[in-house]
Amino acid sequence: MTASSEATDVELAARGPANMLARLLDDRWSCRAFDGRQVPREAIERLVATAQRSASWCNTQPWQVIVTSGAATERFREALAAHVAAHPDATTFDFDPPAEYRGVYRERRRESGWQLYEAVGVERGDREASARQALQNFRFFGAPHVAIITTDALQGTYGAVDAGLYVGTFLLVAHSLGIATIPQAALAGRSDFIREHFGIPDDRKILVGISFGYADLDHPANSYRTSRASVSETVTWFDE
Template identity: 50%
Template sequence: MTQIDTLTDILKSRYSCRAFRPEPVPDEVISRIVAAARHAPSWCNAQPWQVAITRGDATDRFRKALAAQVDMGSAPEPDLAWPTSYTGVYSDRRRACGYQLYQAAGIAKSDVVQRQAQMRRNYALFDAPHVAIVSSPAELGAYGAMDSGGFVTAFTLAATALGVATIAQAAIAAYAPTVREHLGIAETRLILCAISFGYPDADAAVNQFRTDRAAPSDIIDWHG
């Protein structure tokens, strides 16, 4: 097997885990994940990413803080503006992913209450024992965020290679002020996303489906 085959297998094995077992990931395994992910490329080697990682009671306190904001009906305050819309194929893919999730969870399309309850699971971190909050310097703007996206990808792949499941969550960034205050993250940094992680509940229905990927011919625009 070649190195590209190994990488492809890891890429195909990674999925967004939405049900975790409670046991923690050892510190040394988490350190190995970050040690691998730090090799992600960045503009001018700025390496703008920083991660605040919770464990034990700190994870539970954080999820309770998020739930409190949701329960109060607090308006979202993301540091980065949400997408203005999803159109065309992007809308189709987003809708297909949602339908697959609800079908796996046994939720009817018309069941708005249960769909909202499933969405709210984001703020319980899907019961993961850990969450990593990814931030970058505000002064680097979109380019720091783009570089940090590479780190998020590398983190999730390194975790997969070590048998640790992950889910990258933009939903957590909706409550950036709460995240920043709770974890002591400076105002000079943008809250980009969360990565909830731990060992997967392999029997959970919501972990059984996999999303499709566009073919290379749908992605490449050849010139010359």
């Protein structure tokens, strides 16, 4: 293959699937205010059927998904919010959360948090207002649907990695269908409650929850977008 034909292949890819994927990645964002409209069942079925094509080690596909709609979402929302109100410090993760955020990771986390607070009018140092905003996690930001992603406990870290790949695919497929999403570690932090609420067996580990629906684009919580590190910050090249 000549250099000129290689360049042509790259140009063709840029106008096709690669360009569409780049647009999805550029456009996707975490929604923190939903308008409450239910997503039609056929759209959700298309979402999960397409996400099922996600890659996994040895094609084990260790993820399983619980999806709520309608009255089931409302029962879950009210029960979880009441549980958090009654037990504010009773966090339980099936997977250890980050021990600490240091350096650039701390800076990125803080930047994202202050973008949200500034958007919704939470002033620095206003702990009461920031706590109220944090509690919106447990009301799913008004989303009409929640997906709880679990993985096979015996597959350990690599099963969690595979399920994480599924989460990424789920988010992109949803965005391609016009469905807004937000993956929520806050929900994973209430794994004991969620396990009991849905009857999840002990051989499954709860990885994350994803609230989804249609975005309220007029809400200030949806008015900002987070940044991404440059390739030079994340990639080391070895050519020789």
